[in-house]
Amino acid sequence: MKNNICSTTFQVVSKLLIISIIVSCKSPEKVKLEQFYVNGQELYEQNCANCHQKDGSGFKDLYPPIAGSDFLKNKEAVICIIRNGASGEMTVNGKVYNQQMPANAQLYDLDIAAITTYIYNKWGNESAITETDSVKKVLQRCGK
Numbered sequence: 001m002k003n004n005i006c007s008t009t010f011q012v013v014s015k016l017l018i019i020s021i022i023v024s025c026k027s028p029e030k031v032k033l034e035q036f037y038v039n040g041q042e043l044y045e046q047n048c049a050n051c052h053q054k055d056g057s058g059f060k061d062l063y064p065p066i067a068g069s070d071f072l073k074n075k076e077a078v079i080c081i082i083r084n085g086a087s088g089e090m091t092v093n094g095k096v097y098n099q100q101m102p103a104n105a106q107l108y109d110l111d112i113a114a115i116t117t118y119i120y121n122k123w124g125n126e127s128a129i130t131e132t133d134s135v136k137k138v139l140q141r142c143g144k
Helices: 002-024 028-047 075-084 107-121 132-142
Strands: 090-092 096-099
Touching: 028 090, 075 107, 075 132, 107 132
Parallel strands: none
Antiparallel strands: 090 096
């Protein structure tokens, strides 16, 4: 029994040591990007994937795709729509959509920064963090 406990403890300590070595090799910026990406993915799946789908492909003629979307060219508009929603016609990749997107007023600026980081790193050819301060400034200009 004592050998099993020692063996298990050794395995746990060894794994923790390996993880800490791997993590310590990454720059603080890389760690932060990974945190934003993972949190953004989780928030996207909770708040966006029901309509835009987990793979960002959209849903038929109702909800536009995010993956490969020409709408990603305007990050400020994306940030504003995540917070405030949208209604009326919207053209994405030459196709007109006219389905209301509800506001996400419950999301914090940090949440929107994480979602935006995830979207742009996953489908927008970026490898950078959308900083919370920049989201806050954009949202002030959105008027809500």
